[in-house]
Amino acid sequence: MRHRLTSLIAVLVVVTAACTSDGDGEDGPDGNGVPEGPSGTLVIGNFQPYSGPNALFGPWMIGSCWVAVDIINAEGGVLDNDLSCGRFDSQGNPAQAVPAAQQMVAATSGLVGILGPSSDDAQATVPVMNEAQIPFFPVSGLVDFNQNDFEYFWRVAPVDDGKGVAMSVVARDQGYARAAVVATDDPGSQSIVPPLESVFEQLGGEIVSNIRLAAGQSSYRTEAQQVLDADPDVILTESDHRSASTFFGQMSELTDEDLPPVIGTEKVHEPPYVRAVSQAIGEEEFRERVVSVAPHTELSGPAYEIYAESALSSENVAEAAAEGDLDGEFLSVDPYAAGWYDSVNILALAMIAAGTTDPATYNPFVLDVTAPEDGKVEVGTFAEGKEALESGDSIQYVGVAGPYIFNEYHNSSPPYAAKQFIAPGETENVQIVTVEQLAEVLSGT
Amino acid sequence: MDLDSITTALGFGFVAAAVLALGAVGFTLQFGVTNLLNLAYGEVMIASAFIAYVADRAGLDLWVAFVLATVSGAVISLALNRFVFTPFIRRGTNLFGMIIVTIALSLVLQNVLQIIFGPSFFSIDIETKATFRVGEMVFTAAGLAILGVASAAMLLVHLLLKMTKIGKAMRATSTDPVLARASGIPTARIIDLAWLLSGALCGGAGIALVLNIPTFNSTTGTEFLVPIVAAAVLGGVGQPYGAMLGAIVIGISAELAALVEPAHRETLAFIILVVVLLLRPQGILSEVATRKEVVA
Numbered sequence: 001m002r003h004r005l006t007s008l009i010a011v012l013v014v015v016t017a018a019c020t021s022d023g024d025g026e027d028g029p030d031g032n033g034v035p036e037g038p039s040g041t042l043v044i045g046n047f048q049p050y051s052g053p054n055a056l057f058g059p060w061m062i063g064s065c066w067v068a069v070d071i072i073n074a075e076g077g078v079l080d081n082d083l084s085c086g087r088f089d090s091q092g093n094p095a096q097a098v099p100a101a102q103q104m105v106a107a108t109s110g111l112v113g114i115l116g117p118s119s120d121d122a123q124a125t126v127p128v129m130n131e132a133q134i135p136f137f138p139v140s141g142l143v144d145f146n147q148n149d150f151e152y153f154w155r156v157a158p159v160d161d162g163k164g165v166a167m168s169v170v171a172r173d174q175g176y177a178r179a180a181v182v183a184t185d186d187p188g189s190q191s192i193v194p195p196l197e198s199v200f201e202q203l204g205g206e207i208v209s210n211i212r213l214a215a216g217q218s219s220y221r222t223e224a225q226q227v228l229d230a231d232p233d234v235i236l237t238e239s240d241h242r243s244a245s246t247f248f249g250q251m252s253e254l255t256d257e258d259l260p261p262v263i264g265t266e267k268v269h270e271p272p273y274v275r276a277v278s279q280a281i282g283e284e285e286f287r288e289r290v291v292s293v294a295p296h297t298e299l300s301g302p303a304y305e306i307y308a309e310s311a312l313s314s315e316n317v318a319e320a321a322a323e324g325d326l327d328g329e330f331l332s333v334d335p336y337a338a339g340w341y342d343s344v345n346i347l348a349l350a351m352i353a354a355g356t357t358d359p360a361t362y363n364p365f366v367l368d369v370t371a372p373e374d375g376k377v378e379v380g381t382f383a384e385g386k387e388a389l390e391s392g393d394s395i396q397y398v399g400v401a402g403p404y405i406f407n408e409y410h411n412s413s414p415p416y417a418a419k420q421f422i423a424p425g426e427t428e429n430v431q432i433v434t435v436e437q438l439a440e441v442l443s444g445t
Numbered sequence: 446m447d448l449d450s451i452t453t454a455l456g457f458g459f460v461a462a463a464v465l466a467l468g469a470v471g472f473t474l475q476f477g478v479t480n481l482l483n484l485a486y487g488e489v490m491i492a493s494a495f496i497a498y499v500a501d502r503a504g505l506d507l508w509v510a511f512v513l514a515t516v517s518g519a520v521i522s523l524a525l526n527r528f529v530f531t532p533f534i535r536r537g538t539n540l541f542g543m544i545i546v547t548i549a550l551s552l553v554l555q556n557v558l559q560i561i562f563g564p565s566f567f568s569i570d571i572e573t574k575a576t577f578r579v580g581e582m583v584f585t586a587a588g589l590a591i592l593g594v595a596s597a598a599m600l601l602v603h604l605l606l607k608m609t610k611i612g613k614a615m616r617a618t619s620t621d622p623v624l625a626r627a628s629g630i631p632t633a634r635i636i637d638l639a640w641l642l643s644g645a646l647c648g649g650a651g652i653a654l655v656l657n658i659p660t661f662n663s664t665t666g667t668e669f670l671v672p673i674v675a676a677a678v679l680g681g682v683g684q685p686y687g688a689m690l691g692a693i694v695i696g697i698s699a700e701l702a703a704l705v706e707p708a709h710r711e712t713l714a715f716i717i718l719v720v721v722l723l724l725r726p727q728g729i730l731s732e733v734a735t736r737k738e739v740v741a
Contacts, residue, residue: 051556053664055564185708212708216668218464218658221457222703222710225450225583242660245566249659253576253585276566280659324564 037351037358038110042081044069044344045104047116047125048139049092050323053216053242054120056272059324061115061139062087064337066316067307067328068344068382075383078348079357085320086111090121097121098128105132112357113347115139115340119188126150133360135350137343139336143191147409152359154346154366155411156339156404158295160188163238163265164196165441166416166433167293171234171263172203173431174418180209180232180260182223182247184239192238192265199441200236208232215243224251237264241276244268249280259289266294266336269421271326287421296417296432297335297401303380307341307400308332330424335401342399346370349385349397369397370404370412413438446704449581454700456582462696463595464653468669469676469688470602471646475522477619477683478639480540481530484547486647486673487666488554489525493518493648494569494655494665495562501569510569511594511652518648519641525550526640551667558663566660569652587656598649602685605642615639619683672699672711679718681728690729 046065050058065085073082088104090097097117105111105128114136117125122140129136130150138145138153141160145153171179179200183189190212197207209230211223224247227235237244252259259281267273269292278286299308311317311332321327331337349369354362369385376396379385388395396403404412415435419427472486497514501507533546577584584592606612617625618635626632654669655661676695680687695714702713721729 051559053662055559212706214708214710217699217710218654218669219457219461219700220703220707221583222450222454222700223707225453225457226704226707229450241566242662242665245660246658254583272564272566276660279566279568 035358045114050089063321064340094124160191161195164192168199176234220247241273245276245280295414338401452581458697458700460588465692468650468673473677473688475643485551487670490651491666494651514652519644522644687730
C-alpha cells in the first residue's frame with residue numbers, strides 16, 4: 001500500500017513538472033538559449049501618486065505612457081506582443097508606496113518595465129524595484145542616486161543638484177546679485193540648496209536669506225516677511241505647489257510692491273504649481289514673475305511630430321489625462337512627458353534588441369540602444385528603431401527629448417533652459433544653459 | 446530676531462490662533478459631549494469651505510457664503526452622527542473601532558470632494574486687498590474679519606455655556622452623561638445640539654481657514670486637523686475654554702518659532718504640548734479628562 005502511494009506521488013510530480021515547463025513560452029529559454037519572458041499583453045507600470053496631495057502626477061505620467069504605447073502597438077508591438085500602461089498608486093508617501101510597489105512587482109502579470117518612482121518615495125521603493133529585476137525609469141532628481149549600484153535603475157530625469165547649478169547661472173546671467181533661497185524641507189527640494197548657494201556665491205552673488213519651509217502649513221507670513229525684509233533681487237525656489245501657493249500668496253498680501261522675480265526648478269511650470277500659485281498671486285503676476293529652469297528639449301522635427309500627433313489624437317491619452325484635468329495638448333509640448341514617452345520607447349527597443357521580453361535579460365540592452373557609437377544608426381522613433389534592429393543594425397535612440405547618454409551610474413543629464421510662462425503648455429525660452437557651461441561652473445566648485 | 450519682527454510674528458499668530466480656536470472649540474465641544482474622537486472633522490471643515498466657494502462663485506456676498514458654510518458644517522455633522530456614528534455605537538463598537546470608522550469616513554469624504562471638484566486648486570476671492578498696521582503688526586482684511594468672527598463666536602459659546610439652560614445641560618452631559626440623564630436632561634437631544642454647534646464651528650473654521658490661505662483643495666482639511674487636535678488636547682479635552690487657550694498657545698508659538706527656524710515652526714508648539722501634558726496630563730484647564738479614559 002505504501003509502495004503504491006509512493007509510486008503514485010512520483011508519477012504526479014513528474015506529470016506536474018512536464019505540464020509547467022515551457023507550455024506557453026513563458027520564462028523558458030527559446031531555441032537560442034535566451035529566456036523568452038512574458039507574452040501576450042505586456043505591462044509598463046506607471047508608479048506615481050494618483051491620490052493625495054500630488055494626485056495630478058499620476059495622470060500626467062500615464063498619459064505620456066499611452067502616447068508611446070499607442071504608437072508601438074500600431075507598429076506591431078514588441079516581439080509580436082502588445083503593450084499597455086498599468087496604473088499603480090504610490091499615494092506619494094513611503095508608507096503606502098512600499099507595499100504598493102511590492103504588490104506591483106509580485107502580482108502584475110506581464111510587467112516588463114516601470115516608469116517611476118517619484119522623489120516622494122524613491123528612497124524606499126527603488127530597492128524594491130531593483131530587487132524585482134525589472135528595468136525602471138525613476139522620476140526623481142534626488143542626489144542620493146547620483147552614485148548608485150542599482151543595476152535596473154535608468155534615470156533620464158535631471159538630478160536636483162544640476163538644477164541648482166543651472167538656476168544660479170541663470171540668476172547671475174539675468175543680472176541678479178541678491179538672492180533669497182526658499183525651499184521646502186523635503187529631501188528633493190533641499191538637495192538643490194547647497195549647490196545653488198555655493199555656485200551663486202562663486203559667481204559673485206549674495207544669499208541674503210535662506211528659508212527652509214515646513215511643507216503644507218496654513219501660514220507662512222512670518223517667513224514671507226523675513227524674505228521681504230532681506231530685500232532680495234530674486235527668489236530662488238523649489239517647493240511643492242501647496243506650500244508655494246500659500247507662501248507667495250501671503251507674501252503678496254504683505255507688500256504693496258511687486259513680488260521679487262522668482263526662478264524655480266521645472267516644478268514651477270508644472271500644472272499643479274501653475275494652477276495653485278497663479279490662483280494665489282494672479283495669472284498675470286505669475287506670467288511676469290516666475291521663470292522655470294528646466295531640462296531643455298527641442299520640441300521639433302519628425303520624431304516630435306509623430307509624438308505630438310499621438311498625444312493629440314489618442315483616446316487612451318485623453319481618457320488617462322482627463323482624470324488629472326490634463327489634455328493631450330499639454331502633453332504634446334511638455335518636455336517631461338516627452339522624456340517619459342522616450343523611456344517607454346527605450347524599453348521597447350531594448351526588448352527587441354535583446355530578442356526577449358524577459359526584464360532581467362533585456363536590461364543591459366537599454367544601454368545598447370542609447371549609447372552613441374560609430375556605425376550605429378541614429379533613430380528618433382520606435383518605428384525607425386524597430387526597422388533598423390530587424391534589419392540587423394545597431395541603433396542609438398535619440399527620440400524626442402534625447403540623446404540619452406547614461407554614465408556608469410545609469411544617470412543621463414540634459415542641458416537646461418530658463419523659460420517664461422506664456423499659457424498652459426506654452427513657454428518661451430529666455431536662456432539656454434548648455435552642458436558645457438554647467439561643466440565649466442562645476443569645475444570651479 | 447528683533448522686537449519688531451517678534452511683534453509682527455505675534456500679529457500673524459493671533460490670526461492663526463483665531464482660525465485654530467474656531468476649529469478646536471468645535472472639536473472639543475463635540476468630543477466632550479459624545480466621547481467620540483472624530484478624525485473626519487477636517488474633511489467636514491473643507492466640505493463646508495467648498496459650499497462657501499460654490500456660493501462665492503455664484504455671486505453671493507462673502508458673508509452669505511460664511512453663513513452657508515456654518516450651516517453646512519452643522520447639518521453635515523448632525524447627519525454624520527445620525528446616519529454613520531450612531532448606528533455603529535448602537536452595535537456596540539468600542540472607542541478604538543469608532544476611531545477607525547472616523548478615519549474611513551475621512552478618506553471617503555476626501556475622495557468624494559476630489560471626485561466632485563477635481564484635484565485642482567480653489568480660492569475664495571476677497572475684494573479688499575489692503576493691509577492694516579497696528580504698530581508692527583500687519584493684518585489683511587480677511588485676517589481682521591477672521592479675528593472678529595472668531596472673537597464673536599467664542600463670546601457666543603461662552604454665553605451659551607454659562608447663561609443658558611442648554612449650555613448647562615451640555616456641561617452636565619459632558620461631565621457625567623448617566624447622572625445627567627437620570628436628572629431628567631434629554632441627553633440624546635443635547636448630543637444632537639452638540640453636533641450642531643460643533644459642526645457650525647467646524648464650518649466656520651473651514652471658511653476661516655480658506656480665507657486665511659491663498660488656495661485650498663480636498664486634502665487641506667486633513668493637514669489642518671493635527672494642530673486642531675493639539676490645541677484641544679493642550680487645553681484639556683472637552684474643555685472649550687482650554688481649547689481657546691490651546692489655540693492661542695499653538696498659533697502664536699508656531700509663528701514665533703518660524704522666526705528662528707521656519708522648518709520647525711510646529712516643533713515648538715508640540716514641545717509645549719508634551720511638556721504641559723507631562724506636568725498636567727488632563728490639559729491646562731480640564732478637570733474632565735480623567736473621567737474620559739483618555740489618560741493612561
